[in-house]
Amino acid sequence: MTSPNRNLNIEFTKLFINNEWSPSTDGKVFPTFNPANEEKICDVSEASQDDVDKAVKAADTAFKRNSPWRSMDASGRGKILGRVADIMEQQKGELASIETLNTGKPYLDAVQDVEFTIDVYRYHGCLADKLSGKTIQVDGPYFSYTRPEPVGVCALILPWNYPLSIFAWKVGPALACGNTVVVKPSELSPLTALCQAAAFAEAGLPAGVLNVVNGYGPTTGAALATHPLVRKVAFTGSTATGKKVMTMAAEGTLKKLTLELGGKSPLVVFPDANLESAAISCHNSIMINSGQNCCAGSRVFVHTDIYDEFVEKAVACAQNRVVGDPFDSLSANGSLISEMQMKKVLAYIEKGKAEGAKLKCGGERIGDKGFFVQPTVFSGVTDDMTIAKEEIFGPVQSILKFTDIEDVLDRCNNTDYGLAAGVFTSDVNNATYMAHNLKGGTTWVNCADIITHQTPFGGFKGSGFGKELGEDAMKEYCDMKTITIQVINKNS
Ligand code: NDP
Secondary structure: OOOOOOOOOOOOOOEEEOOEEEOOOOOOEEEEEEOOOOEEEEEEEOOOHHHHHHHHHHHHHHOOOOOHHHHOOHHHHHHHHHHHHHHHHHOHHHHHHHHHHHHOOOHHHHHHHHHHHHHHHHHHHHHHHHOOOOEEOOOOOEEEEEEEEEOOEEEEEOOOOOHHHHHHHHHHHHHHOOOEEEEEOOOOOOHHHHHHHHHHHHOOOOOOOEEEOOOOHHHHHHHHHOOOOEEEEEEEOOHHHHHHHHHHHHOOOOOEEEEEOOOOOEEEEOOOOOHHHHHHHHHHHHHHHHHOOOOOOOEEEEEHHHHHHHHHHHHHHHHHOOEOOOOOOOOOEOOOOOHHHHHHHHHHHHHHHHOOOEEEEOOOEEOOOOOEEOOEEEEOOOOOOHHHHOOOOOOEEEEEEEOOHHHHHHHHHOOOOOOEEEEEOOOHHHHHHHHHHOOOOEEEEOOOOOOOOOOOEOOOHHHEEOOEOHHHHHHHOEEEEEEEEEOOOOOO
16 A cells, blocks of 8 residues: 655646657646645646647647658557556655545545546556457448548547546546547646646657646637637536536537536335445545545435335434544545635535525534535425435435335436436346436446446546446547448459
8 A cells, every 4th residue: 555645846837748848838837735634735837828729720730641650650649658656656656645635535545536537647658559340341332441530630528526537537448549639727736737748758758749738718728719720629527517618619610529417316215125235335425535526426316115224324324424634544535625715615505505405414614724615415305495406516415215216217317417327226127227217328227426447437428428447448548430342353
């Protein structure tokens, strides 16, 4: 087990363009903070529109025909991703410490994020030379085949909740397929993206293939999403911003798009479920990362027969969850990402109380330094309440009651979101029926929040479209070309 490093030397704070570190052209910087103690960590260069243009042009040049990157064998691209994974393995403790410092998440969770990131690079590195098309039987004297080709310059816009791993979710498949990328991390958590850029340079990635431009969404992010040389945008964040990005991607040059947006994921607990295990899974699903998790189980539907017993267990789990210094190995939750996010969560809690939900535990800020919120449980939640409809993105569990399977299915699906869902039951028929009828990109049975590098992840409806992770992620970063050749029999 690696140990946390509290005395970090933050080395990378500038823009990363063409494998070089440079300040922004207008010299602008923005401060980044430790949300667990509200202290400034350092200043980070803020990319202007000119810097974004420079980064996109570098990526465009690196994508040109016969460039070192385009001439490289697919297996060569895979080897670079493998080398990045090796470098990150060596830097695990350092990377996890920086992630904890910049996000307030527990160090042990950050270590898991580094491990997930490494797995993603290895997995997509191995897939780089396995991209394939089909040979197709066609009518007439022709021979047809399909060939996946990289799209071009990809703009990757990242959120703040999993800055390390979501960087890899997008960069891994994009580079494995032979694209070049410009990444804009969230302004709230810019540091580990820069560390990963350094690892790519060390691993021998040709200049211009990966560029990182930090800055604010409406300026740096918008300049990137609208740049005419960008051919694909992959975005993770809120549905509201996702819609804006979709409009931007349609302006000027039409861009391919992947949107991984929010959720209001239902978990359904039947009376025949293993109640202890279901209560723990439901608890972890909403509390992990302090609830700042797009697929958090934020609506738990529990059958009337076991409702009171389940609520008791949920409250016990919440009361036992240790919230505190994220570098302390006992802390299961650290702080939320920002004062704004904390206030947003506390406002939802007030709304829950005002609309008649029963506050069973939690509900308050902890201390007055750092953005810590108590694990909170509401029972008696009904579908019309704001806390049952909107994405809170905080450690707030809402428990609802149901009696009938058809009715609960309708209620689960009665939302514009469709990211994930879960069902807890020992009846295989119930499990399968629910899994096939819940409207969401992922359904878990007798577990929740299980995301692996091998399985595709992505939403339906207002939760977005396109897949990340797994083999399917590779398709999002390729254009499939059809080639048809006339076959002439010279002897006839
Ligand atoms: P946003 O969706 O606004 O931000 C996500 C990313 O998009 C960030 O890099 C942000 O930059 C960037 N961005 C913001 N505006 C634009 C724009 N006009 N053009 C291009 N890029 C833009 O999320 P927030 O950080 O504001 O969080 C708000 C809410 O979103 C949360 O409370 C939560 O409910 C939800 N959320 C959901 C996530 C998920 O995984 N589904 C992840 C994060 C948030 P910058 O941060 O610099 O502004």
